[in-house]
Amino acid sequence: MNKELLEFLFVGPLFSIFKKLNVIERNQKDMATQAEVDALKDRIGAVGSTLSRGLDEVRSEIANLKDQVANAQPPVDLSGLEAAVDSVAGQAQALDDVVPDVIPEPEPEPVEEETQAEPTEGV
Numbered sequence: 001m002n003k004e005l006l007e008f009l010f011v012g013p014l015f016s017i018f019k020k021l022n023v024i025e026r027n028q029k030d031m032a033t034q035a036e037v038d039a040l041k042d043r044i045g046a047v048g049s050t051l052s053r054g055l056d057e058v059r060s061e062i063a064n065l066k067d068q069v070a071n072a073q074p075p076v077d078l079s080g081l082e083a084a085v086d087s088v089a090g091q092a093q094a095l096d097d098v099v100p101d102v103i104p105e106p107e108p109e110p111v112e113e114e115t116q117a118e119p120t121e122g123v
Contacts, residue, residue: 048099058092 004016065085069078 051095051099055092055096062089
């Protein structure tokens, strides 16, 4: 016979209920609370914001370097420098790809309600 059934029959239903409640209580202690989940979500959002700011700074610096290179006097072979800048740009893109871009959902267009003309009297 099943151990739980034997306990129920010989010890009583209240003991079996107490045991089940004890198991539920232990399981709840292992679960994260909504506050903990929200705190983690906020931390992830803060890290995402920091990454976004850093990415913007890197992109700005890359653009400045490219401008400086393009306007250098006297002209020199810049292919090696361009390759280095492109490498950093690739790393910046990889950083950008870590956090997916948020695509705003379009707002639904308002639905115009059709008004029916009221019947005229004496027609």
